[in-house]
Amino acid sequence: MIATQEFDTIARLIRTHAAQAPGRTALVDAADSLDWGSLDALMDRVAASLQRDGLRAGDAIAICASSSVNYAAVFLGALRAGVAVAPLAPGSTPASLARMIEDAGARLLFVDAMAAEAIGPAAPGAIARIALDASDAGTALGGWLMPAGTRPAEVELQPSSPFNIIYSSGTTGEPKGIVQGHGMRWAHVRRGAKYEYGPETVTLLSTPLYSNTTLVVFFPTIAFGGCVVLMPKFDAAAYLKLAERKRVTHTMLVPVQYQRLMARPDFDAHDLSSFRFKFSTSAPFNAALKADVLARWPGGLIEFYGMTEGGGTCILEAHLHPDKLHTVGQPAEGSDIRLVDESGREVPVGEAGEVVGHSAGMMVGYHRQPAKTREVEWFDATGKRFIRTGDVGRFDADGFLTLFDRKKDMIISGGFNIYPSDLETVVRSHPAVADVAVVGVPSEQWGETPVAFVVRREGDVTDTDTLLQWTNAQLGKTQRLARLNLIDELPRSAIGKVLKRELREREIR
Structure with missing residues (x-):
C-alpha cells in the first residue's frame, strides 16, 4: 500500500505499527531497546513536550549525539509535532557547530556527554540543552518529557513541510543547511517497497544518524515496520558478530566499511545468509570491491548515487548487472538525469558532462542561503528545475552512468x-x-x-x-x-x- 500512496507521514505509520504489533521490537542499541508501543508513546511525549515549550510546526531542534534509541525516538517525536530536525555531527569544530545551531534556528539542543564536550561553550548560550544519556550534559530527558500518556495536538503536514535540515559534510568548505521536505522522505519510503522492507526486516546501521546516508535506509525500515539495530561506532569484527547474532536482513555501509569487512581473514567464517539487501552510497565504490562483495556476501547489493540535496538518483542493482560494476547504475524511476557542459548546454549522448538531476525528492533549498541555492540550480528550456551535482560523468549505450570525478577535483595540467x-x-x-x-x-x-x-x-x-x-x-x-x-x-x-x-x-x- 505504501508504494502506491502519493503521500503520508512516517509518524502516522508508526502509530499504525504500534496498534497492530505493540510488542514487536522497533529500535535496538547496545544498551536499550523499544517496542512499537513504547516508541509510539515516547514519540507522543516528545511531541507534546516540544509543543509545551512553544515549538510549532516548521520550527527546528538540533540533535548532536551518537546514535541511540533515545536519539531516534526524539527525532521521530519531533516529526510528529511537525518540528524539523537538524542532526549535527559531533566531530565538527565547536565554532562550526555553533554556526549550524544558529543557522538552523534551533530552539532546543539534544546532546550526549561526548557531544556536549565537543560543542563546549561555543553554542548559543540561550538554547536549552536536554541530555539523551544519563550524563549531566543538560536537563535529563526523563525530567524534560511530559508525563506518560500525554498526547500532542494533531499537526497537518504537507509534502513541502520541512522534515530535517541536513548540514553538508564540509569536505569542500563551510557546511550548508539542506532543507528536505516530508515529500522527499516519502519518496525514499515508497522506493523501499522494491527492496523487501517489512515487519520481518532487521536493519543494522553503523553509520551515524546525522548522515543522510543512514537516513535513506533508517526511515524506510521504520515506515515498513521493521527493526533498526543501531551500532554507534563501526568496528568490523563487532559488526560481523552482531549481524550474525541478530540475523540481519538489510544494511547500509559506505565503501571503506565494505573494504574493511571483506579484508578480515575471518569474514567467510560468519553466517550472513539472512541478508536480503546491502546498500552503499556517499563515496566511490570500486568495481573490484563490488565484485568481491557479490561473490562472498549473500543477498543483493544496491548502490545509490545522488546528493543530499536531491535532484535525482541513479541505482545500480549490482547483483543483476555484474557487467556494470564500473558504473553507478541507471536513473531511478521518477529521476530525470542529464549531462551539461560548462555553458549549461546539454551534451550529446556519449559525451562527458556535469550531472544534473530532477526528481520528486529535491531539497527545498539551502537554509537561509538563497544565493547558494541558485548556484546549484539548472533549468532546462521548459523551465524544469534541476540540481547540479558537481560530478562529471558519461552515459553508456545502455543508459548506465559512469562517473569520472567531482568537477572541482578535476586537475587541469598544461591545458x-x-x-x-x-x-x-x-x-x-x-x-x-x-x-x-x-x-x-x-x-x-x-x-x-x-x-x-x-x-x-x-x-x-x-x-x-x-x-x-x-x-x-x-x-x-x-x-x-x-x-x-x-x-x-x-x-x-x-x-x-x-x-x-x-x-x-x-x-x-
Whole structure:
C-alpha cells in the first residue's frame, strides 16, 4: 500500500505499527531497546513536550549525539509535532557547530556527554540543552518529557513541510543547511517497497544518524515496520558478530566499511545468509570491491548515487548487472538525469558532462542561503528545475552512468583535463596499495599537477620511489604524478568520504 500512496507521514505509520504489533521490537542499541508501543508513546511525549515549550510546526531542534534509541525516538517525536530536525555531527569544530545551531534556528539542543564536550561553550548560550544519556550534559530527558500518556495536538503536514535540515559534510568548505521536505522522505519510503522492507526486516546501521546516508535506509525500515539495530561506532569484527547474532536482513555501509569487512581473514567464517539487501552510497565504490562483495556476501547489493540535496538518483542493482560494476547504475524511476557542459548546454549522448538531476525528492533549498541555492540550480528550456551535482560523468549505450570525478577535483595540467579517479584506479592496482587518493596542487610550470597519497597494505615495505616509478610507467605522459606520499590513513569524514581538501592543504603547506 505504501508504494502506491502519493503521500503520508512516517509518524502516522508508526502509530499504525504500534496498534497492530505493540510488542514487536522497533529500535535496538547496545544498551536499550523499544517496542512499537513504547516508541509510539515516547514519540507522543516528545511531541507534546516540544509543543509545551512553544515549538510549532516548521520550527527546528538540533540533535548532536551518537546514535541511540533515545536519539531516534526524539527525532521521530519531533516529526510528529511537525518540528524539523537538524542532526549535527559531533566531530565538527565547536565554532562550526555553533554556526549550524544558529543557522538552523534551533530552539532546543539534544546532546550526549561526548557531544556536549565537543560543542563546549561555543553554542548559543540561550538554547536549552536536554541530555539523551544519563550524563549531566543538560536537563535529563526523563525530567524534560511530559508525563506518560500525554498526547500532542494533531499537526497537518504537507509534502513541502520541512522534515530535517541536513548540514553538508564540509569536505569542500563551510557546511550548508539542506532543507528536505516530508515529500522527499516519502519518496525514499515508497522506493523501499522494491527492496523487501517489512515487519520481518532487521536493519543494522553503523553509520551515524546525522548522515543522510543512514537516513535513506533508517526511515524506510521504520515506515515498513521493521527493526533498526543501531551500532554507534563501526568496528568490523563487532559488526560481523552482531549481524550474525541478530540475523540481519538489510544494511547500509559506505565503501571503506565494505573494504574493511571483506579484508578480515575471518569474514567467510560468519553466517550472513539472512541478508536480503546491502546498500552503499556517499563515496566511490570500486568495481573490484563490488565484485568481491557479490561473490562472498549473500543477498543483493544496491548502490545509490545522488546528493543530499536531491535532484535525482541513479541505482545500480549490482547483483543483476555484474557487467556494470564500473558504473553507478541507471536513473531511478521518477529521476530525470542529464549531462551539461560548462555553458549549461546539454551534451550529446556519449559525451562527458556535469550531472544534473530532477526528481520528486529535491531539497527545498539551502537554509537561509538563497544565493547558494541558485548556484546549484539548472533549468532546462521548459523551465524544469534541476540540481547540479558537481560530478562529471558519461552515459553508456545502455543508459548506465559512469562517473569520472567531482568537477572541482578535476586537475587541469598544461591545458589537459586529468581525472584523479583514473589515476587512483592505476595506483590501486599495485599489490602494495591498500588505499589511495589523488589531488591537484599548484604548479608554476603546469598550472596544476597531480599528487598521490598512498596507504600501503599491512606489512608491505614497498618504497615511495618504486611506487611512483611503477605508476608513471602505466600512465600517459600528461597524467604522470609529480609526487607520491606514503600516509598511514586517508583523512575521511564519518561517512567515508576522503577529505581531499585536507590532503591539498597538507601538500601545499
